[in-house]
Amino acid sequence: MPAIPFPKKKVPRATALAQLEILERTYPAATTALEHRNPYELLIAVILSAQCTDARVNLTTPTLFAKYPTAQKLAKALPRDVERIIKSCGFFRAKTKNIIGAARDIVERFDGAVPKDRESLESLSGVGRKTASVVLANAFDEPALAVDTHVFRVAHRLGLTTGKTPLDVERDLVAVVPRAKWGLATHWLILHGRAVCKAPRPLCGICPVLALCPTGKMLVKKPAQSLRRRRRME
Numbered sequence: 001m002p003a004i005p006f007p008k009k010k011v012p013r014a015t016a017l018a019q020l021e022i023l024e025r026t027y028p029a030a031t032t033a034l035e036h037r038n039p040y041e042l043l044i045a046v047i048l049s050a051q052c053t054d055a056r057v058n059l060t061t062p063t064l065f066a067k068y069p070t071a072q073k074l075a076k077a078l079p080r081d082v083e084r085i086i087k088s089c090g091f092f093r094a095k096t097k098n099i100i101g102a103a104r105d106i107v108e109r110f111d112g113a114v115p116k117d118r119e120s121l122e123s124l125s126g127v128g129r130k131t132a133s134v135v136l137a138n139a140f141d142e143p144a145l146a147v148d149t150h151v152f153r154v155a156h157r158l159g160l161t162t163g164k165t166p167l168d169v170e171r172d173l174v175a176v177v178p179r180a181k182w183g184l185a186t187h188w189l190i191l192h193g194r195a196v197c198k199a200p201r202p203l204c205g206i207c208p209v210l211a212l213c214p215t216g217k218m219l220v221k222k223p224a225q226s227l228r229r230r231r232r233m234e
């Protein structure tokens with residue numbers, strides 16, 4: 001199936017704000033699906049969630065956190081023991097290295113507590129901008145917008161961005177989403193991408209944002225156009 005082209009220009013600001021309002025109403029209880037009880041657990045769960053579903057991570061972390069309830073314990077773990085527990089999350093060798101490394105960094109440089117600022121978070125093993133944003137928004141209630149594959153795709157389809165990289169997309173989104181809602185907007189876009197605006201084929205027919213979405217209008221118009229063309233030929 002050919003990829004759906006993204007709109008070439010952004011929608012007007014008023015349209016973007018109206019789209020976001022609809023998403024907010026549609027997903028009022030938006031939050032991370034990764035189960036966690038504290039910043040340490042969220043950080044480790046987010047690292048494990050790369051190229052893996054949140055549901056799979058949630059099946060894995062109870063065993064992991066029962067054995068390693070703190071960064072101090074995980075910092076001293078044997079890689080082969082951790083690999084055995086997280087194997088089903090994929091890329092388990094790299095992820096084991098990253099989570100033990102992050103735990104050691106936290107113990108050695110941050111007194112055992114997950115740091116609350118972006119620069120320190122991004123200095124931890126296996127932690128990039130997206131992971132840091134998820135932790136800042138969900139563990140510390142800091143304004144941060146994370147761009148994952150769903151956010152990237154849905155933001156483009158809605159015409160909220162024309163950015164080529166996740167950082168470009170983030171810049172476009174934070175320019176239109178009110179600062180207090182950056183974390184929530186991440187969840188609205190992720191939930192919408194999972195439930196409705198799916199890759200590769202979005203369910204535009206049931207989408208509450210259809211009337212304001214340039215991609216949806218293009219996709220829904222096409223069958224009507226081809227029907228008219230067929231009728232003209234008959």
Ligand code: SF4
Pocket residue numbers: 157158196197198202203204205207208209210213214215216217
């Ligand atoms: S109308 Fe279609 S393309 Fe636009 S957001 Fe909804 S599902 Fe996605």
